[in-house]
Amino acid sequence: MPDFDAIVIGGGLVGTAVAYGLIRRGQKVGVLDEGDIAYRASRGNFGLVWVQSKGFGVPEYQRWTRRSSEDWAGFSTELLQETGIATGHERPGGLTPCLTESEFDKRQQLMEQLRSEAGDIPFEFDMLRPAALKKMLPVIGPDVVGASYTPYDGHANPLYTLRALHAALLKRGGHYVPGSRIENINAAPRQFSVTVRGETFSAPRVVLGAGLGNKALGAMVGLNVPVRPLRGQIIVTERLQPVLPMPTLMIRQTVEGTIMIGESREEAGFDDATSPEIIRTLAERAVKTFPFLRNVRIVRTWGALRVMAPDGLPVYEQSREFPGAFVCTCHSGVTLAAAHALHYAGYVIDGALPPELARFSTERFNVLAAA
Numbered sequence: 001m002p003d004f005d006a007i008v009i010g011g012g013l014v015g016t017a018v019a020y021g022l023i024r025r026g027q028k029v030g031v032l033d034e035g036d037i038a039y040r041a042s043r044g045n046f047g048l049v050w051v052q053s054k055g056f057g058v059p060e061y062q063r064w065t066r067r068s069s070e071d072w073a074g075f076s077t078e079l080l081q082e083t084g085i086a087t088g089h090e091r092p093g094g095l096t097p098c099l100t101e102s103e104f105d106k107r108q109q110l111m112e113q114l115r116s117e118a119g120d121i122p123f124e125f126d127m128l129r130p131a132a133l134k135k136m137l138p139v140i141g142p143d144v145v146g147a148s149y150t151p152y153d154g155h156a157n158p159l160y161t162l163r164a165l166h167a168a169l170l171k172r173g174g175h176y177v178p179g180s181r182i183e184n185i186n187a188a189p190r191q192f193s194v195t196v197r198g199e200t201f202s203a204p205r206v207v208l209g210a211g212l213g214n215k216a217l218g219a220m221v222g223l224n225v226p227v228r229p230l231r232g233q234i235i236v237t238e239r240l241q242p243v244l245p246m247p248t249l250m251i252r253q254t255v256e257g258t259i260m261i262g263e264s265r266e267e268a269g270f271d272d273a274t275s276p277e278i279i280r281t282l283a284e285r286a287v288k289t290f291p292f293l294r295n296v297r298i299v300r301t302w303g304a305l306r307v308m309a310p311d312g313l314p315v316y317e318q319s320r321e322f323p324g325a326f327v328c329t330c331h332s333g334v335t336l337a338a339a340h341a342l343h344y345a346g347y348v349i350d351g352a353l354p355p356e357l358a359r360f361s362t363e364r365f366n367v368l369a370a371a
């Protein structure tokens, strides 16, 4: 019976970030992961490390996101040193282009709200009109009336990030078990065990990092995790010479040269297919924003499922019924990867989540249900 300090269920960006964070602090960690037929947002996402749309009305979320984005460069360097794998992280700032005056006004209000809610932490932003915007992004189109800019935004290659996390885990002696769908957790306070493929794993801590699987797993350890799928569709083009020096909310150029176009949001249940209407809408907006894209070839489109709580915030909690069982789940697992590895894992070892994460507790769902 392999004994661990912690079992992490889920081997996507969230589970492996926490697992890596545990192992870099000397913990013995086993990661159990369902495998190729599971829903895996970490393999289908857009790759932004994004601050400027996060936390309207929830300053705790803005601060947590900002902290992760500040930590990302060091996190990326550490993974490179550990594994030789570059995550492709860059933090050149980011833009949200607006195609109408009303979009621009609304955007400005939201950015002002973020600044006022940032409290004593400075929040820099600019609302740029086309002349200033063109200096930053010469290829911007004439239909763009302006854009918001913050210096805090960036992007990374989520697949290389995931690969680096897996490689770092293995290099440090972590135990990764693929093809391991967990259907049952034997739970007692600070004593958990799971049996998979004839092998039993036990540990005083278990971290649920299983994305959409956390709803069912949470119920096994007294945690209410009402996450649901929210589909996003993405277009990727052929490789081009560098043309976009910074990411925008919907369109970014990867380090490999492809252009990614994304940011759709649909309630489609567990259907992760693409649809011509959404792809057309994404492509039309992309061509309006950057007219040169009209002549660029699309090489692939895909759909993937976000892991979404009812209020869109992360869910961080330790079970009251079964102390030692934690859940870590969110819809921005690229952005928050650094925070999960460098901070959340430490809280799991300490056995308590800090007050600044209280806003993300599952208690809020009881309030929502009672309202």
Ligand SMILES: Cc1cc2nc3c(=O)[nH]c(=O)nc-3n(C[C@H](O)[C@H](O)[C@H](O)COP(=O)(O)OP(=O)(O)OC[C@H]3O[C@@H](n4cnc5c(N)ncnc54)[C@H](O)[C@@H]3O)c2cc1C
Pocket: 009, 010, 011, 012, 013, 014, 015, 016, 032, 033, 034, 035, 038, 039, 040, 041, 042, 043, 044, 045, 046, 047, 048, 049, 050, 180, 181, 182, 183, 209, 210, 211, 212, 213, 214, 217, 231, 232, 233, 234, 262, 303, 304, 305, 306, 307, 329, 330, 331, 332, 333, 334, 335, 336
């Ligand atoms: C279209 C799209 C665009 C996105 N863009 C961005 C972006 O730009 N920036 C950003 O920060 N985030 C973005 N996201 C969100 C990001 O991808 C997710 O937050 C992140 O991938 C979630 O990671 P995860 O590990 O929680 O979930 P997943 O990647 O879904 O991984 C969950 C893992 O748990 C395993 N699992 C599930 N159930 C079980 C079980 N019972 N037993 C064992 N294992 C189990 C699965 O096998 C899977 O490997 C986007 C998501 C989508 C869909």
